[in-house]
Amino acid sequence: MAWRTLLFNKANGMPTIRQLNDDEVPSAARDLVERIKAREKRVFGIDELSNVWRSMTHHPEYMHANWERSRATMQRGDVPPLIKEMVSSAVSVINACTY
Amino acid sequence: MRMGVDEKGVTELIGLADHVSGMNKVAFGLMLDDEDGGVAPLLPYPKESEIDSLVHEMLSEVEEVEGARLGWSDVPAYWRALARNRHYFESTWKKHQLILDSGVLNPEAKAAVGLGVSVTNGSKYFIRYFHAALAALGWEPGLILEIFGVVDHYNSFNTLATGMQIESDIRPTI
Numbered sequence: 001m002a003w004r005t006l007l008f009n010k011a012n013g014m015p016t017i018r019q020l021n022d023d024e025v026p027s028a029a030r031d032l033v034e035r036i037k038a039r040e041k042r043v044f045g046i047d048e049l050s051n052v053w054r055s056m057t058h059h060p061e062y063m064h065a066n067w068e069r070s071r072a073t074m075q076r077g078d079v080p081p082l083i084k085e086m087v088s089s090a091v092s093v094i095n096a097c098t099y
Numbered sequence: 100m101r102m103g104v105d106e107k108g109v110t111e112l113i114g115l116a117d118h119v120s121g122m123n124k125v126a127f128g129l130m131l132d133d134e135d136g137g138v139a140p141l142l143p144y145p146k147e148s149e150i151d152s153l154v155h156e157m158l159s160e161v162e163e164v165e166g167a168r169l170g171w172s173d174v175p176a177y178w179r180a181l182a183r184n185r186h187y188f189e190s191t192w193k194k195h196q197l198i199l200d201s202g203v204l205n206p207e208a209k210a211a212v213g214l215g216v217s218v219t220n221g222s223k224y225f226i227r228y229f230h231a232a233l234a235a236l237g238w239e240p241g242l243i244l245e246i247f248g249v250v251d252h253y254n255s256f257n258t259l260a261t262g263m264q265i266e267s268d269i270r271p272t273i
Contacts, residue, residue: 016264044269052256055263066255073248078241082104083208087215087246088253090116094219097257099267 020057022049029060032067052099104203111202112212118198119213119229122177122191123222131176132223140176145183154182157192164196169231177224207236214243215250 025033036053040046049057056063074084092099104112126132130141150158161178165171181188199209210232217225233243259265 014264015266016262046269048268051265051268052260052263055259055265066259069252069255073245073252077245077248079211079245079249083211084245084249086104086112086204086208086212087249089112090212090216091219091250091253092257093113093116094120094216095254095257095261097260099257099260099265 015051015055017055017058019051019054025057026060029057029063032060032064033057036067108203111198111204115198115204115209115212116216118194119216119225120220122195123217123220123225125181126177126222126224127220129177129180131180140180142180142183144176144179150182151185154185154188157189158182161192164200168199168235169228170235171231175228177228207233207238210236211246214246218247218250219254 022033033049033053037047037049040050040053044050053063056066074081074088128141130138133140158174158178162174165175165178169175178188178192181191199206199213204212210229214226214229214233217229230243233246
């Protein structure tokens with residue numbers, strides 16, 4: 001399949017690559033999935049793994065690296081969490097990222 | 100993002116992003132970013148005789164308000180550059196004060212968001228502006244670097260979400 005087809009299929013409402021179901025997640029990612037679910041339950045009140053994290057389950061090492069950066073930048077430090085959430089929301093607006 | 104912020108607060112946040120982003124583009128277009136290197140801005144600053152009397156009065160207000168915000172002694176170049184056009188200057192300055200100096204978001208949050216937007220847009224002039232505002236509020240380099248971490252992480256995740264064309268599944272209850 002051409003890269004163009006892979007990357008620009010939003011008109012179909014489809015993600016670029018298939019999202020894995022919970023039972024398809026590679027074993028190397030399963031512990032991390034549970035930890036992320038616990039945080040998302042606490043922060044967003046949702047029970048399922050959010051799609052942005054689910055999209056990374058194909059590549060557990062990449063998922064882990066992003067998880068560590070997410071924790072380091074959003075959950076550690078002295079800047080109040082609300083300010084961090086506002087900055088992240090504004091950045092997403094500027095980047096026109098509807099997710 | 101809600102975390103106790105109501106609809107007016109969210110509108111205020113997006114208004115802040117809208118306002119800062121517009122100023123970022125204008126500072127870039129007027130080449131105010133290059134002044135540090137001794138390069139003149141795209142348009143000359145207006146002479147005294149070219150400035151409307153109302154704008155003169157407002158420039159005194161700008162000097163006072165921005166001086167307190169930034170710790171800078173002169174009227175910021177951005178406002179001097181706009182002073183040639185009374186209506187544009189007046190409407191922009193009024194919006195600037197509304198966005199930055201009133202509302203429910205505190206000054207630290209506003210300056211941090213301004214910095215994040217300016218970094219994302221690559222506006223050197225307003226990176227310095229909002230860095231000065233945070234420094235004037237007592238933010239040490241370690242705190243400011245935390246904002247860069249958030250900007251980095253979210254520019255990264257925005258790219259991932261776009262590249263993967265991920266369908267949104269986290270929505271606030273409206």
